[in-house]
Amino acid sequence: EVQLVESGGGLVQPGRSLRLSCSPSGFTFGDYAVGWFRQAPGKGLEWLGFIRSKTYGGAPEYAASVKDRFTISRDDSKSIAFLQMNSLKSEDTAIYYCTRVSSVATDLYDYWGQGTLVTVSS
Amino acid sequence: DIVMTQSPDSLAVSLGERATVNCKSSQSVLYSSNNKNYLAWYQQKPGQAPKLLISWASTRESGVPDRFSGSGSATDFTLTISSLQAEDVALYYCQQYYATPTTFGQGTRLEI
Numbered sequence: 001e002v003q004l005v006e007s008g009g010g011l012v013q014p015g016r017s018l019r020l021s022c023s024p025s026g027f028t029f030g031d032y033a034v035g036w037f038r039q040a041p042g043k044g045l046e047w048l049g050f051i052r053s054k055t056y057g058g059a060p061e062y063a064a065s066v067k068d069r070f071t072i073s074r075d076d077s078k079s080i081a082f083l084q085m086n087s088l089k090s091e092d093t094a095i096y097y098c099t100r101v102s103s104v105a106t107d108l109y110d111y112w113g114q115g116t117l118v119t120v121s122s
Numbered sequence: 123d124i125v126m127t128q129s130p131d132s133l134a135v136s137l138g139e140r141a142t143v144n145c146k147s148s149q150s151v152l153y154s155s156n157n158k159n160y161l162a163w164y165q166q167k168p169g170q171a172p173k174l175l176i177s178w179a180s181t182r183e184s185g186v187p188d189r190f191s192g193s194g195s196a197t198d199f200t201l202t203i204s205s206l207q208a209e210d211v212a213l214y215y216c217q218q219y220y221a222t223p224t225t226f227g228q229g230t231r232l233e234i
Binding site: 044045047061063064097102104105106107108109110111112113114115 | 160162164170171172173174177183215217219222223224225226227228229
């Protein structure tokens with residue numbers, strides 16, 4: 001069974017950094033790209049970016065809204081992906097989801113983690 | 123960016139009745155070289171993560187009940203639930219994956 005589990009969320013002060021982790025299971029992690037989304041309270045889904053598999057170069061893509069502050073990375077040897085978030089703002093408060101990118105299309109997300117809540121507040 | 127607009131924002135349907143959610147994209151998401159529509163539908167139940175229901179506008183994912191169907195092409199798409207069940211209460215989102223950045227509709231809340 002495919003599963004993705006996010007961790008690392010919590011309460012953080014504005015201007016600080018936080019790193020989220022995504023631990024997958026049930027599939028060969030290195031064969032897939034991994035995406036990140038967030039959902040602010042009562043709001044819709046916002047794509048943050050994804051990182052390609054090493055087969056396709058391993059390069060990330062980012063949403064313009066977070067490109068200068070967020071970094072997506074992966075460690076295939078440990079089967080884990082990360083979302084590094086810097087200079088956090090109150091508007092970054094959201095549930096953050098890790099996702100698997102489908103093998104049949106870039107930007108089609110076929111499995112989602114349960115999400116981890118990030119609250120940015122002083 | 124491609125803008126996705128869903129209608130209605132919310133919908134109340136009786137059990138056993140048909141529910142229809144519409145989605146319109148600001149530009150075509152039909153890729154001419156393979157004649158595929160890069161349009162997906164997701165279901166998000168309260169307190170849960172989104173779940174992929176339909177890809178390529180009309181292909182149900184494995185395990186999705188056949189009361190869910192998708193239709194449409196180019197810029198206009200529809201998600202239909204043929205006979206609403208209590209467990210179908212959720213938010214429904216359409217998504218285009220034709221171009222990066224991928225974008226979603228604002229969501230349609232389906233209630234009994």
